[in-house]
Amino acid sequence: MTTTDVSICNQALNRIGAKSIISFDENTENARRCRALYAPARQTLLRMHPWSFAKRRIQLAPSAIRPAFGYQNAFPLPSDFLRVYSTGQIDYEIEGRNILADADLINLIYIADEQNEEIWDSIFRTCMALYLVRDLAKPITGSNAEADSAWAALKDMIKQARAINGQERPAQDFAADDSSQLMGARYQ
Numbered sequence: 001m002t003t004t005d006v007s008i009c010n011q012a013l014n015r016i017g018a019k020s021i022i023s024f025d026e027n028t029e030n031a032r033r034c035r036a037l038y039a040p041a042r043q044t045l046l047r048m049h050p051w052s053f054a055k056r057r058i059q060l061a062p063s064a065i066r067p068a069f070g071y072q073n074a075f076p077l078p079s080d081f082l083r084v085y086s087t088g089q090i091d092y093e094i095e096g097r098n099i100l101a102d103a104d105l106i107n108l109i110y111i112a113d114e115q116n117e118e119i120w121d122s123i124f125r126t127c128m129a130l131y132l133v134r135d136l137a138k139p140i141t142g143s144n145a146e147a148d149s150a151w152a153a154l155k156d157m158i159k160q161a162r163a164i165n166g167q168e169r170p171a172q173d174f175a176a177d178d179s180s181q182l183m184g185a186r187y188q
Helices: 005-015 030-049 122-141 145-167 183-187
Strands: 057-059 072-077 081-086 090-093 098-101 106-112
Touching: 005 122, 030 081, 030 106, 030 122, 072 183, 098 106, 122 145
Parallel strands: none
Antiparallel strands: 057 106, 072 098, 081 106, 090 098
16 A cells, blocks of 8 residues: 555544545645644654654855854754764754755755655554644544644654664764774873
């Protein structure tokens, strides 16, 4: 079965006993609500956890416009940027749509606004449906009970995602790496 924005919305609608939709463009209240809530819900949920399916790597060059003070360079963020995972820098700051740093190049690993539901992690799909239930339940059912239940389930799913994410990455031994920038910065 193909996973789409509509199928995920229908999972949410079915959880609260609401009528399914065929597309976001149909002339129904449920379709209008789903259309309005879907993209902001996706972006918020992607920011809540560093989902591996949404990670991207890019090298950023500085822009010609430099910060007025505080940092040497400004590096424009990619258009699909939602959250920093790593910059390779100890000292940096995000300001507007730029990373400010005293570097000539940024090796950015970031969380992108991944819109292709087919490559989403199965846990993320479930989280997305739960997040939508949280936003759809009150206006459709008139009750907060389903929304509260979905929010509690979503928080549990995020905890599970963090645990699984930790298991899928090799252990990092900072003490064994004498050249670690983090260790060096700590003891200066």
